[in-house]
Amino acid sequence: MNLSIVIPLLNEEESLKELHQWIVKVMAENNFSYEVIFIDDGSTDGSWNSIQQLAAQNTNTKGIRFQRNYGKSQALHAGFAKALGDVIITMDADLQDSPDEIPGLYNMITTQGFDLVSGWKKKRYDSVLSKNMPSKLFNWAARKTSGLILNDFNCGLKAYRNIVVKNIEVSGEMHRYIPVLAKNAGFSRIGEKVVQHQARKYGSTKFGMERFVNGFLDLITIWFLSRFGxxxxxxxxxxxxxxxxxxxxxxxxxxxxxxxxxxHHEKTILVTDNPWFFIALTTMIIGTQLFLAGFLGEIILRTKNNEERYKISETL
Known part of the structure; x- marks a missing residue:
C-alpha cells in the first residue's frame, strides 16, 4: 500500500464529507493505493456518524473512535499504530490542509530519500495576534532548543516513512514535536515543504492561546527528555x-x-549564630534531595510499565 492518511479530529462533522471526496479525487488522479484513517477524539457532534457513512461507501476508509477526548497526540498514536502504508500522511480535518499537497509530500519521501517531511504554512490565513505572532515566537524557540531548522513545527500536514511512525512514542501533547522525536530516534533526514494554507470553512478552531503556553512547557519537557530521559x-x-x-x-x-x-584564644560564637551554618545545612539538604530524585528517576525508568493512554470504543 502506498499511502496511509491519518486524520485526527474533534467535532468536524461539517467538513468530513468534503475532505473525504477531495482525498479520494487526489488518490484516483495519482493511482495511489491508500487508506484513510479518521480518529474521532471524543467528538460530541455527528462526526462519528459521518465517518461510519464514509466507511460504508469506501472500503479504503477506516475509523477509530475514542471514548472521550484524549488529545491530538493520543489520536495520532492510535492512527500510527493502525497505519499500513509505506508512507504516512497526517493532516487536520478542518479543510485548512490541502490534499493536493499529498503527491508532492509522497514524492519527497519516496524519491528524495527523506524520513520525514514537515509542511510549512508560509502564507497563513489565521489571526495575526492570536495565532501568527505566537506561532512565530514558538517556532523560533523550538528551533533554538531542538537544533532542528524548521520554519513550522506545528503544521499538521506532514509525511513520514512507515518505519518512523512505528519507532516514535507520541504522548502527552508532543504532537508538535514529532520531528524532534524522530531526530532523537535516529531519523536525521528531515525536510520541509511549503504547503498551501486555507482559511477555515466550517466551525471554529479548537485551540486557544493556552496551546502556546502548553507548547513552551512541552518544549522544556522534550529538551529534558532528549538529553536526560x-x-x-x-x-x-x-x-x-x-x-x-x-x-x-x-x-x-x-x-x-x-x-x-x-x-588563638579569641572569643567565639555559637555555630548556629554563624550564617554559614544555614548555608551549609540548606545546600547539603538540597543536594541530598536532588541526588535522591535522580536515584528514584533511574528506578522508575527501569521498572515502569507501559500504561494505556487512551481507550477506543469502536473501530471500522
Missing amino acids: KRPMHLFGAMGAFMFFIGLMSALYIGFLKLYKLY
Missing part, C-alpha cells in the same frame, strides 16, 4: 553532588574558623 541521574545526581559539595565546604569553613579562634 534515559539517564536522569546524570542531571539530578550532578546537581545534587554540586550542592552537597558547596554545603560540605561551608561546613568545613565553619569548623576551621571555630578551631582557629579557639587556638
Whole structure:
C-alpha cells in the first residue's frame, strides 16, 4: 500500500464529507493505493456518524473512535499504530490542509530519500495576534532548543516513512514535536515543504492561546527528555553532588574558623549564630534531595510499565 492518511479530529462533522471526496479525487488522479484513517477524539457532534457513512461507501476508509477526548497526540498514536502504508500522511480535518499537497509530500519521501517531511504554512490565513505572532515566537524557540531548522513545527500536514511512525512514542501533547522525536530516534533526514494554507470553512478552531503556553512547557519537557530521559541521574545526581559539595565546604569553613579562634584564644560564637551554618545545612539538604530524585528517576525508568493512554470504543 502506498499511502496511509491519518486524520485526527474533534467535532468536524461539517467538513468530513468534503475532505473525504477531495482525498479520494487526489488518490484516483495519482493511482495511489491508500487508506484513510479518521480518529474521532471524543467528538460530541455527528462526526462519528459521518465517518461510519464514509466507511460504508469506501472500503479504503477506516475509523477509530475514542471514548472521550484524549488529545491530538493520543489520536495520532492510535492512527500510527493502525497505519499500513509505506508512507504516512497526517493532516487536520478542518479543510485548512490541502490534499493536493499529498503527491508532492509522497514524492519527497519516496524519491528524495527523506524520513520525514514537515509542511510549512508560509502564507497563513489565521489571526495575526492570536495565532501568527505566537506561532512565530514558538517556532523560533523550538528551533533554538531542538537544533532542528524548521520554519513550522506545528503544521499538521506532514509525511513520514512507515518505519518512523512505528519507532516514535507520541504522548502527552508532543504532537508538535514529532520531528524532534524522530531526530532523537535516529531519523536525521528531515525536510520541509511549503504547503498551501486555507482559511477555515466550517466551525471554529479548537485551540486557544493556552496551546502556546502548553507548547513552551512541552518544549522544556522534550529538551529534558532528549538529553536526560534515559539517564536522569546524570542531571539530578550532578546537581545534587554540586550542592552537597558547596554545603560540605561551608561546613568545613565553619569548623576551621571555630578551631582557629579557639587556638588563638579569641572569643567565639555559637555555630548556629554563624550564617554559614544555614548555608551549609540548606545546600547539603538540597543536594541530598536532588541526588535522591535522580536515584528514584533511574528506578522508575527501569521498572515502569507501559500504561494505556487512551481507550477506543469502536473501530471500522
